[in-house]
Amino acid sequence: MRKTTRRLVGLALVGTLGLGGCAAPLRASTREARAAEAQWAEHAEGQEQASPEQEQAERDAFARRAMEALRASGETRPIHYEADGFLLRLGDKDASTVFLANFFDEYLSGPPEQRDAVFARLARVRELPDMPETLAEARPNLLPVVRSRTFFEQLPLVMKSEPGKPAPIAWKPLGGFLGVGLAFDGPDTLRYLGPVELARWGLSFEQALGIAMENLRPRSTEPLEQLAPGTCKAPWGDSYAASRLLLDEVVRRCAVKGTPVVLVPHRDLLLITGSEDEDGLNRVATQALPAMMAPRAVDGRAMRLTPQGWVPFMPERLNNAWPDFRKLELFTRARDYDEQTQQLEKLYEEKGVDLFVAAFTPYEDERGRSLSYAVWLKGVDAVLPRAEVIFFMDPALGPEAPPVGIARWEDVSRAAGQLLAPVEGLYPERYRVKGFPTAEQLARWQNTDPGDLFNEDGP
Template sequence: MRRTRRLVGLALAGALVLSGCAGHARAGAGGAPAEAEKQANREAREAEARLAEHSESRGQQTPEEEQAERDAFAQRAIQALRAAGETRDIHYDAAGFLLRLGSKTGGNADDTVFLGNFFDEYLATAPEQQEEVLSRLTRVRAMPTLPKTFAEVRPNLLPVVRGRAFFEQLWLVVKGGPDTSAPVSWKPVDGFLGACLAFDGPDTLQYLGPNELARWGVSFDEAFTVALENLRQRSTEALEQLTPGTCLAPWEDSYASSRLLLDEVVRRCKVRGTPVVLVPHRDLLLITGSEDEDGLRQVATRALRAVMAPRALDGRALRLTASGWVPFMPERLSNAWADFRKLELFTRTRDYEEQTRRLEKLYAEKGEDLFVAAYTPYQDERGRSISYAVWLKGVDALLPRAEVIFFMDPALGEEAPPVGIARWEDVAKVAGDMLVPVKGLYPERYRVKGFPTEEQLAGWQNDPGDLFDEDGP
């Protein structure tokens, strides 16, 4: 899908000077409760939109125009599938931006064609080559039959690194719940990446789940050890040196990012400090040192371009320690910090946007009027950045884990400023049962129950400018 690229340029309009913040009047008390809840949710989304006025270049697509373009691509994909001989029913899920083949509600991930990456590639491809994108899409729906024995599958078994959000949100795709058995077997690499197993076929990469492993009589760890060894044998080439102490993995085989699992490959780059890697794309592994400011800036610049490309992974950095990979950010006074901060905010925003779409669809299908609040990044004229979410009084909502919370009371009218503005940590200290973590959601969300007292809000009537870190760029 075409993901929103709005990291820089989002504005809080009057909110950041505590003027002109918008709430909305509540639904009429005389309506039915269900209709009132729907109206409250609509108004909550409008309040978010008014609070975040997007200062974007002319020509930026409206949400309606973007959706129309996605829908048109889905129809072209359906036509291509039919031309390729697909005879099953094809159901288009606009909210999930996917096609289900066969049963409309079937939970088999193998019968699902995810359109997002193909759509991004289609838009990034010259018109004369776009048919090739559609041709590759049609091959996804006909996954090869997997070998019957583990001995047969061994040579084609490889590890795949993806963003943790990809794995954590699969239960939303297969119509299950957070306790549903995952259709793909995986394990965490750190706080925001995960690794799974794949069968590397001639035209397709097929993720493997617990059913396949059980049929072959092997555990995930046993199969993963085999996959790592296969990858090791494919990773004998020297790294490409960008500058002394900063390297690029030379492989463009869809497994470049997976090489971060091979310490000996990462350590081929003789870095200053400890190794730091970024895997913004499946075909891009960047390596530099924690004490190499020029190297950090160079890999961040490349990563910022790569996370905008089709099939992007994650923009956040990792540092290699004796116990494995851990999240990494440069020192706040480093010249590289601003770009790493952009990468962090962009990735979290993208993951939350995807989660929001899937959760809204889930609750709509269940008939639940639960408001899924947005995670919004903001950068001021000095280049300082924060992320924020809006907590509205009287609205049953799921709140993302943003850095700042704006408290709004719709009963005060459209032009009323926030009744409170606070950092997440300050709210969490006293919120208690008003802010309850929701099991099984990543990125994390919290069920909002109630609203802070006037006394609490009085302590959170901050000047929004004070919520930025003055030590930041």
């Protein structure tokens, strides 16, 4: 997430969308393809960019301090650092896993005088609560956890789960881009539950979720904090604020204008307003933007409550809140794809597969119009993200050649959809390229006006 955060800090996406002189010398290898693709990436104005080597050195140094903190706290098991997943494994058999990313983000974002506290919290993770053998013992401590869908979907990649092995965490999708899982809540830390624990207690996922929600209800009786009439904020800072969107009575405690709309940009931040409340939508979006930049962020996209459950929500294009909601959407999608890109690159490298994982890049022009794009390189075996615009590049034309075509995704799908094969099991979605569009197909996209790339009616 850190690369994305640096690139989009402040969500100020800047630059000029030039059509010539941007291509670098290209060959059919992932390393050179990435270098060429980087020519198109726009960065936040005035933001310093660390090299990948510098970033990795910082992460490695943090991991070493984390291991020292664990040893100082009494940890005696072998500690194995996996740089690719940025995690520690404690023990050799039935090892505990300590994910370092959130602690690292807290370390970087907090003041220097609080950095020792980060390692103190990290050291307590080794004391994960013991999992009870019986349901009667476990029942009082079961709670629901709402996280980004990316968190759940990419966990098998991070943990390098073997094919056919049960998922490390039991969960189900929520509202399209979120997920709900289960946790055993301990005194200092929580422990996510997987199919193994549920089978031990003889529970289905839905049965366990029902118990967890009933446990959350008595912890959720306080009044909501009113930010303005019809706009509210959950008062709880117990890591389960986002989970309260599962409780209908909590959401409806806020008397909104229209139907309830929620944002959960952070696990400790649940924002509620109404679909017809322009001021309220502005207010929650303003609060969500900085929360998405903080450690342990969840998702910046909004959901609306319907009789069928939660569904994605975006204000109308002419609504004053639309630009901030659009920035939240673009930032979240870029973050999710960035995390996926890193994991897939490591996976393909370990397997010896020369497959280019194309980047999802957000862009904003001088008029404040925004889009996302990906680069499709001729002669490069690649998996593309579902971006709004595709740039077609032909390396054979030389380093100064402009794109041989520019088109919106929908147009590409209609005209050359047979060249895009969905990759099963990936979220966010990706497509394996199967060749390159023909000259006839590219001809219709060669003289695209950059201004026509922006969809004024919304994302």
